[in-house]
Amino acid sequence: MASQDKWITKVAFLGISFVLTSAYAINGALPKMTEELHITTTQSQVLATTPSIAVTIFVLLSSFIANKLGDKRTIILGVTLVGVAGVVPFFVSSYPIILASRAVLGAGFGIFNSLAVSMISVMYDGQVRSSMLGIRAASEQIGQAVLTFAAGLLLSFGWRETFLVYLIAFPILYLFYRQVPDTSEMIGKVAVSSDDEDAGTTTTTLQDEPQKVSALVGVLTLFAAFLVIDYMAIQLSFPFMAAELKGDGYNASPVLSAMLIAAMLGGILYGRFQNMFGRFTLQIGLVLMALSNFMVAFSNGNFFVLCAGVLLIGFPLQLISPFIFNQLPKLAPLRKQALVTSIILIGFNVGVFIEPFVISTMGAILNSADNRAAYESIPYLGVVLLAIAIVTIFTAREKKPLLAE
Template sequence: MQNKNSMMTKLAFLSVSFMLTSAYAVQSALPQLKASLNVTQTQSEYLATTPSFAVMIFVVLSPLLQQWFKISDKKMIMIGVTIVGVMGLVPFFNIHSYPIILGSRLLLGAGYGLYNSQAISMISVWYEDETRAQMLGWRAAAEQIGQAFTLFLAGLLLTMSGWHASFLIYALAFVVLIFFGLRVPDDAKAEKVEEQVKEEVEETVDDFDTDDIKKTSPTVYLLVLFAFLLVVDYVGMENRFPGLAVNIKGAQYTGASNFLSLMLIGATLGGLFYGSIQKRLGFGTVYLGLGLMAVSNFLFYFAGSNFVVLVIGLLLIGFPLQLVSPLIFNLLPNLAPAKRQPLVTSMVLIGFNFGAFFSPSIAEWTNHLMGQPTSGYGLAAPFLVYGIGLLVIAAIIFFATRRQATK
C-alpha cells in the first residue's frame, strides 16, 4: 500500500485535477477548425464549450451511477479519465466531420463530469486538518496550471503540425491514468466514509434546527443569473480572441494560445489576492471587480487593429473575475438555510457552466442585435454590450444595497 503522505502520492491525487480544465485547450485552434470544417464562428466556438454542458449533467449523475454500480471513488476517477483520453483524441485521427468532432467533445465533457466531484471528495476522505486544506488549495492550483499548460502545448502542436495535432494533448490523460492508478491506494476506506457522512448528516440536522435562516432568499436566483453572465463574458473573450488575433496578424498566426495561457495568470493572481482585497474593501470588492471587467471589455472592443490593446484587454479580465466569483459563494451562507447550502451552491455552479456552454450563442445574438458580422473586427462587437452591462449591474447592486441599508 502506498504512503498517502509521500510527495509522489500527493501528486497522483492532484494529477487528475490537472486534466479537468483541458476542455478549453484547443481554443487557439478555433480559426483553423472553422476554416477547415467550413462552419460558422458560433459552431466553431461550441467545439470549445460543449463539454461544459455534459459536465453539468454528469456531475449530477456521477454519484448515482457510483451508487448503482457500487464503484469506488478511485475506479470512477479512472473511468472518467479514460473517457477524457479516448474522446479527446478522436479529432486527432484526421477526422473532418463536424458532428463527429462535436459528439466526441460532448462525451469528453461526460468524462470530466464523472470524476469532477470525486477528485475533491477523495482528498477530503484521505487527508485531515491542515494537510486536507493544503491539498484542496493545491488541487485548485492544479486546475489553473493544467489549463495553462495544455493551452500552451496545444498551441505549440498547432504551430508545428496543424489543428488535428492540437488534440494530441489529450494523450496526457493516459499518463495521468497510469500515474494515478499506480500511486493512489486502492483501499476505499468505506468505514471512515460512512462514519464521516453520518457525522455530517447529524451536524446538518443540528445546524438546521438552530438556523436563523428558514427559507432560501430570491437573491440566490439573481446570483445564479449573475454567475451565468460573468462566464458568458469571460469564455466569450477566450473564444473570440484567436479569431481577432488572426484577423490582425494574418491567417497563418498560431500564437493565440500563449496569450490565453497568460490570461490564466491574471485569474490565479485574482484568486490569491481576493482574501486581502476583500478584507480591505468588503462588499466594495464587487464594484472593483465589475469595474475592471468592464474596462477589459472596452479595451477588447476598441482595440481595432491594435494587437497590444487587444491583448491587454484579454489579460486583464481574469483578475477581476476571480474577485467577483468567490464573493458569490461567500454570500450564499446568509441567503439559505444550512440544509440547502449544497443545493444553492450547485445552482451557482450550474449557472457558471450554463454560461460557458451558451456563450457562443449569446455572442452571436449580440452581434445580430448590433448589426455586426461574426467575422473580422465584428468578433469584438459583443464586448461593448457586455462592458456596459457590467456597469449597469454594478449600479443596480449599489442602489439596491443602499436602499436596503436605509430601511
C-alpha cells in the same frame, strides 16, 4: 488538528481540480488522428466536443449520484472514469470506441465537477474557504496549461501517446482516497469547537445553515452566464481584431495563453482580496471586467492597449467566480450544496453555449455588420457590468445575504 486542515488534504482537493479541465488537452492530436484513422474533420471535432456534452448532462446528475454514494465515493467514481476512459484511445483504433470513451471521460468530469467545489464549501469556512475556492479555480487553469503542454510533448511520439496524460488521474485518485474525509458524514453536524471557529475552518452549523434553497441561486446562475458571455466575447473577438491591426498571418495564441495565466493569478489572489475587501470583492471584480471591456472597445488601433485589455479580463473573472461559490453555503442547506453548485456550473456552461446567439442579437439591435457584432457589443456589456457593480454596492449596504462577508 482536524484532518481537513492538513496541507496534504488541501493538496488532494486541489488535485481533482487540476485534472478537471483536461478534456481538451489532446486537441493538438486531432489533425494526426484525422489522417491516421481516415475520418473527416467533422468527426475529429466531435471527439473534441463530446466530453462537454457529457459534462453538462452529468453535472445535472451528480447531486443525485452523490445522494446515493456519498460525496467522496462519487468523486472517486468520477476520477476513476476519467483515468480509465481517458487512456482507452492509446490502445484502440476504432473511431466508435474512441468516441464512446470520450463520452465516458466527459461523464467522469461531470460527476465530480460540482463536488470539487461543494466539498470545500462544506468542510471549510471563513478565510480558509475563500482561499481554497480561489486556489481551486487557479488549479483548473494550471492543470489545463500543464496537461496541454504535456500532451503536446507526447504528440511527438504519436497521437495515441497524447492520451497518456490522463494517467495523472490515478495518483490524484490515490491521494484523494487516502487523505480526504467524506463530507457526507459531516453534513448536519452541530458541534464545532471555539478553537476551530477562531481558525476559520469550521463547517456551517445546523443552527446557521439555511433551511431551503434561496431564490438568489437563480440570480447567481444568470449572473454566471452573463460573465462568461462577456469573457467569451472578448476572447473570441481578439484574434480578428489583432489580424486587422497586424495582418492575417498574426498568431494570437501567445496572448490568449497569457489570458490563462492572468486568470490563474486571479484565483490565487482571491483569498487575499476577500480578506482585504470582503463583500466588495465582487464590485472590484466587476469594475476591472468593465475596464477590460472599455480598453478593448476603445483601443482605437493601439495594439498595446488592446492586448492589455484582453489580458486583464481573466483576472477579475477568477475573482468573481470563487466569490459566487463562496456565497452558496449562505444560500442553501449543506445537503443541497452539490445541487446548487451544479446549477451555478450549468450557468457558466450555458453562457459559453449561448454567447454567439446573444452577441448576434445585440449586433442586430445595434445594426452592426455580422463580423463586427462582437466588437460593437463589448462596450455595452461593460456598461452592464458597471450597472451591476453599482446596484450591488447598494444591496451590500443593506447587508443582503448575497453580499454578506
